[in-house]
Amino acid sequence: MTPRERIVAWLRTAGAPLSGEELARRLGCSRAAVWKQIGVLRGLGYRIEARRALGYALARVPDRLGPAELEPHLTGRWRDVRWLAETDSTQRVARELARAGAPEGTVVIAEAQTAGRGRLGRTWHSPRGVNLYCSIVLRPALPPAAVPQVALVAGAAVAAALAATPGVEPRIKWPNDVLIDGRKVAGVLTEMEAEVERVHHVILGIGVNLNASRSAFPPELRERATSVLLATGHRVDRAAVTARLLAALEARYGRFLEGGFEVVRSEWESYSCLTGTEVRVTSPDGEVAGRVAGLDADGALRLTRPDGTTARIVAGEVTLRG
Amino acid sequence: MTPRERIVAWLRTAGAPLSGEELARRLGCSRAAVWKQIGVLRGLGYRIEARRALGYALARVPDRLGPAELEPHLTGRWRDVRWLAETDSTQRVARELARAGAPEGTVVIAEAQTAGRGRLGRTWHSPRGVNLYCSIVLRPALPPAAVPQVALVAGAAVAAALAATPGVEPRIKWPNDVLIDGRKVAGVLTEMEAEVERVHHVILGIGVNLNASRSAFPPELRERATSVLLATGHRVDRAAVTARLLAALEARYGRFLEGGFEVVRSEWESYSCLTGTEVRVTSPDGEVAGRVAGLDADGALRLTRPDGTTARIVAGEVTLRG
Numbered sequence: 169m170t171p172r173e174r175i176v177a178w179l180r181t182a183g184a185p186l187s188g189e190e191l192a193r194r195l196g197c198s199r200a201a202v203w204k205q206i207g208v209l210r211g212l213g214y215r216i217e218a219r220r221a222l223g224y225a226l227a228r229v230p231d232r233l234g235p236a237e238l239e240p241h242l243t244g245r246w247r248d249v250r251w252l253a254e255t256d257s258t259q260r261v262a263r264e265l266a267r268a269g270a271p272e273g274t275v276v277i278a279e280a281q282t283a284g285r286g287r288l289g290r291t292w293h294s295p296r297g298v299n300l301y302c303s304i305v306l307r308p309a310l311p312p313a314a315v316p317q318v319a320l321v322a323g324a325a326v327a328a329a330l331a332a333t334p335g336v337e338p339r340i341k342w343p344n345d346v347l348i349d350g351r352k353v354a355g356v357l358t359e360m361e362a363e364v365e366r367v368h369h370v371i372l373g374i375g376v377n378l379n380a381s382r383s384a385f386p387p388e389l390r391e392r393a394t395s396v397l398l399a400t401g402h403r404v405d406r407a408a409v410t411a412r413l414l415a416a417l418e419a420r421y422g423r424f425l426e427g428g429f430e431v432v433r434s435e436w437e438s439y440s441c442l443t444g445t446e447v448r449v450t451s452p453d454g455e456v457a458g459r460v461a462g463l464d465a466d467g468a469l470r471l472t473r474p475d476g477t478t479a480r481i482v483a484g485e486v487t488l489r490g
Numbered sequence: 491m492t493p494r495e496r497i498v499a500w501l502r503t504a505g506a507p508l509s510g511e512e513l514a515r516r517l518g519c520s521r522a523a524v525w526k527q528i529g530v531l532r533g534l535g536y537r538i539e540a541r542r543a544l545g546y547a548l549a550r551v552p553d554r555l556g557p558a559e560l561e562p563h564l565t566g567r568w569r570d571v572r573w574l575a576e577t578d579s580t581q582r583v584a585r586e587l588a589r590a591g592a593p594e595g596t597v598v599i600a601e602a603q604t605a606g607r608g609r610l611g612r613t614w615h616s617p618r619g620v621n622l623y624c625s626i627v628l629r630p631a632l633p634p635a636a637v638p639q640v641a642l643v644a645g646a647a648v649a650a651a652l653a654a655t656p657g658v659e660p661r662i663k664w665p666n667d668v669l670i671d672g673r674k675v676a677g678v679l680t681e682m683e684a685e686v687e688r689v690h691h692v693i694l695g696i697g698v699n700l701n702a703s704r705s706a707f708p709p710e711l712r713e714r715a716t717s718v719l720l721a722t723g724h725r726v727d728r729a730a731v732t733a734r735l736l737a738a739l740e741a742r743y744g745r746f747l748e749g750g751f752e753v754v755r756s757e758w759e760s761y762s763c764l765t766g767t768e769v770r771v772t773s774p775d776g777e778v779a780g781r782v783a784g785l786d787a788d789g790a791l792r793l794t795r796p797d798g799t800t801a802r803i804v805a806g807e808v809t810l811r812g
Contacts, residue, residue, distance in 0.1 A: 287685065287686075287687060288685070288687055288688065311773075311804060311805040312634040312635065312637060312682065312684065313634065313635035313638075313804055313805075315634060315686060316635075316686045319686050343686065357685065358685060358686045359683070359684065359685045360634065360682075360683070360684055360685075361681070361682070361683050362634065362681065362682055362684070363609065363610070363679065363680060363681045363682075364609075364637060364638045364641050364665065364680045364805055365609065365610055365773075365805040365806065365807075366610065366805075451633075451687075482633060482635055483633040483635075483686055483687045483688075484687065485687075
């Protein structure tokens with residue numbers, strides 16, 4: 169952490185105001201240098217009150233997902249978070265980091281994306297400062313065929329993290345769109361570089377609409393997309409939700425690596441909005457229609473066709489019928 | 491093609507010597523310019539005889555896989571061949587080309603690799619000017635789970651191309667090592683960049699030991715590796731074999747995309763050296779021992795365990811037992 173981030177962390181965890189003298193001592197610098205850093209932090213949106221004879225107190229942190237804001241909330245081992253005020257795509261940045269050797273659990277977060285990407289070449293609408301856009305480097309010792317399961321694990325983690333917010337009942341639409349009230353609140357983009365026998369790395373891109381207002385969505389998305397704010401009427405603490413999501417993902421991913429997808433399946437199914445519905449699935453192999461019977465142990469979607477036979481769908485796009 | 495490559499192509503296909511005047515006319519340049527190009531070609535290893543009153547005749551082309559040498563042999567649609575006298579790894583070069591948008595069928599060939607790569611992070615010994623080192627950009631509309639089948643298709647193509655050389659009886663060791671007399675003559679490295687639903691590109695790396703002498707192999711490889719020269723006692727025309735391999739691959743890959751792995755399976759099995767043998771397979775899921783029963787329709791290796799149950803192996807390393 170930088171000296172400024174350390175000041176924020178100390179002020180945040182101190183039960184009482186901290187004097188300039190104390191901060192100078194901890195940082196090993198002059199009181200004048202502390203004063204200068206406090207000035208910079210105020211310029212960055214931190215409200216820091218100077219209380220006479222007591223010292224500095226943190227009255228408000230800016231609504232941002234930078235290290236100083238996120239760090240106090242993090243509970244897991246994934247702590248290498250690279251924060252960007254703006255980028256083209258966190259997925260692109262994380263991929264470059266992975267190619268350069270970044271370890272598992274490296275996280276890239278941006279406040280805004282100018283070219284945010286979704287599945288199948290689609291764009292991901294990424295307005296500034298209201299949502300979560302992150303990409304995570306994973307290095308599972310798995311063959312490429314098991315990577316769709318990692319994507320399902322991520323969907324379950326996103327749903328679980330959102331379900332902790334009062335009033336939010338997330339649902340997953342296979343494979344890993346997360347919906348509230350039938351509208352998309354989050355998406356997962358799973359990309360890999362691999363050889364046949366093993367994955368080199370997986371980049372898990374997660375976008376969650378948190379505090380986006382209706383006007384933050386372009387007109388064509390307003391009927392299909394939502395945010396936690398729109399669904400509940402309340403803004404969430406983005407840093408707290410982000411940390412919760414990372415912890416939820418790290419925990420489930422760890423269990424999945426240990427015990428396979430089976431250990432995550434029942435939680436995943438508890439969020440599924442498709443079981444029992446009539447759907448049409450467009451996949452690389454063509455189109456299949458049927459009723460969703462459930463999820464196989466390996467994460468494939470099981471459909472019962474009109475003639476009673478069963479189809480297994482490993483990858484595809486689901487449309488509800490009727 | 492460059493003017494020099496065009497001169498070579500004309501001389502090669504002409505039934506009789508071509509005059510300097512004729513070449514100048516075809517190129518739209520002076521006879522002096524033709525003479526200069528002929529001089530450069532001789533410097534590059536072409537033996538071009540100047541026959542009095544008749545013109546130039548091509549007596550020998552250098553042993554090289556450059557466009558001028560390869561082009562006359564090519565029969566398929568894959569003709570964008572990037573030739574390099576030396577590179578670190580054709581796989582690396584092809585991947586960069588693919589990331590920059592190179593279309594399916596783009597081929598990278600090098601005379602020597604300073605950091606040739608094999609499967610699972612191994613090196614591929616790549617001495618200069620005697621073998622084939624190539625990487626091919628593919629863009630199949632498939633999910634990642636189907637890519638192991640592309641690797642099997644490549645193995646069958648390599649075996650078929652080698653089988654056309656008199657005295658060579660290639661065998662495939664699952665998944666796609668190609669052996670002659672139990673020693674490795676060729677290997678396939680299959681890498682991909684993909685999302686869960688679809689492959690962005692596959693880079694198929696193929697190394698074939700053609701005219702390498704025993705001394706061209708490091709001592710630790712001499713018992714395990716061979717070349718066509720070592721197996722038959724005869725040098726092959728590297729350009730002809732390379733073109734045959736590309737044509738064999740393009741044809742089988744096209745049939746595979748149309749009809750699935752099933753259409754390539756029986757040919758693949760005709761080359762397999764494992765069917766009926768007792769093996770041990772090390773895969774990301776652990777170790778399995780059993781007798782090889784055959785190949786599933788999706789390319790998975792089917793093993794019969796000692797207890798009579800069947801194991802399906804999608805990716806792994808096979809060791810013969812006993």
